Amino acid sequence: MNTRKNSGGTVADTAADGSAPRRQGGTRRAGSSGPASERRDHLVKLAAELFARKGFQATTVREIADEAGILSGSLYHHFDSKETIVDEVLSTFLKDLIGRYRAALDHGADARTVLSEMVRIGFSTLEPHRAAITVMQNDWNYLRSLPGDRFDYLIKAEDEVERMWIEQIKRGQAEGLFRPDVDPKLTYRMIRDTIWVAVRWFRPGGRLNTTTLAEHYITVLFDGLATGHRTSQS
Numbered sequence: 001m002n003t004r005k006n007s008g009g010t011v012a013d014t015a016a017d018g019s020a021p022r023r024q025g026g027t028r029r030a031g032s033s034g035p036a037s038e039r040r041d042h043l044v045k046l047a048a049e050l051f052a053r054k055g056f057q058a059t060t061v062r063e064i065a066d067e068a069g070i071l072s073g074s075l076y077h078h079f080d081s082k083e084t085i086v087d088e089v090l091s092t093f094l095k096d097l098i099g100r101y102r103a104a105l106d107h108g109a110d111a112r113t114v115l116s117e118m119v120r121i122g123f124s125t126l127e128p129h130r131a132a133i134t135v136m137q138n139d140w141n142y143l144r145s146l147p148g149d150r151f152d153y154l155i156k157a158e159d160e161v162e163r164m165w166i167e168q169i170k171r172g173q174a175e176g177l178f179r180p181d182v183d184p185k186l187t188y189r190m191i192r193d194t195i196w197v198a199v200r201w202f203r204p205g206g207r208l209n210t211t212t213l214a215e216h217y218i219t220v221l222f223d224g225l226a227t228g229h230r231t232s233q234s
Contacts, residue, residue, distance in 0.1 A: 039078070040078045042068070043064070043068055043075065043078055043079070043085070044085060044088055044089060044092075045131075046064060046067045046068050047059070047064045047067075047082075047085045047086070047089070048085075048086075048089045048131035048132060048135070049131050050063060050064060050067060051086060051089065051131065051134075051135045051139070052130065052131040052134035052135055052138075055138055055139060056082075056086055056135055056138070056139040056142065056143070057139065057142055059082070060082075061075060061082055064082070064085070083146070083150065086135060086139075086143070087150065087151070089131065089132050089135060090132055090135065090136060090143075090154070091153070092129075092132070093125070093129040093132035093133070093136075094153075094157050096125070096128075096129070097121070097122075097125060097129075097161075098157070098160070098161065100121045101118060101121060101161065101164055104117040104118050104121060105164060105168070110172075110175060110177060111168050111169070111171040111172030111175055111177055111178070112172060112177050112178075112222065114168050115165075115168050115169070115172065116218050116222075118164075118165065118168070119191070119195065119214055119217060119218055119221070120211070120214045120215075120218075122195040122196070122214075123195060123198070123210045123211075123213050123214035123217070124210050124211070124214070126198060126199050126202050126204075126210050126213075127204050127210060130199055130204075133196055133199045134199055134200075136154075136196075137196065137197075137199070137200075140154070162185075162188060165188040165191070165192070166184045166185055166188050169182075169184040169187055169188060170184050191221070194217065195217075198213070
């Protein structure tokens with residue numbers, strides 16, 4: 001998940017019914033499917049890759065249009081600004097993430113099972129949302145510095161996902177599943193950073209897939225590296 005100091009992604013500030021976060025201004029996605037909608041989705045994906053590769057600030061509308069093989073003016077038939085495009089990139093990722101986190105929380109399992117599933121969910125987003133996660137890591141501060149409240153949902157989302165994780169860690173401590181001597185907020189931040197920073201080195205199609213990566217992390221998280229009796233540190 002993203003932090004306010006450029007450490008990763010978070011979940012969206014969705015409505016109670018799970019709808020997408022409200023965005024300020026911009027061209028809205030058409031409700032109908034078809035060639036126009038598919039073209040728009042294609043443009044969003046192209047732009048997302050450019051944002052991830054070059055950075056949001058350094059990427060121009062002309063470069064997005066050139067990548068798509070169209071004139072800059074044609075891009076404005078779909079989006080009214082570069083900010084509208086990155087807004088859609090991020091909100092799509094966040095809506096997916098928060099929806100899946102909520103489903104894990106609603107399952108009713110014990111805290112260890114829930115946290116394990118949340119770890120799996122996080123790692124599973126590294127491929128389909130790689131560009132969005134990279135943008136959130138690299139351009140978080142810049143987006144939050146833009147005039148107006150367009151990207152305020154990033155902060156609300158960060159707070160919401162932090163609350164979900166910390167509540168589960170505290171629940172596990174109360175249930176006797178987790179050590180009572182660890183700080184829940186610090187533990188969450190260590191888990192968060194491990195998952196989202198992985199986007200910098202994880203390569204799809206490599207030796208590890210996201211499922212294997214998640215299971216390895218869960219093993220280390222709950223079983224640790226050391227064997228035998230745990231010695232206390234003074």
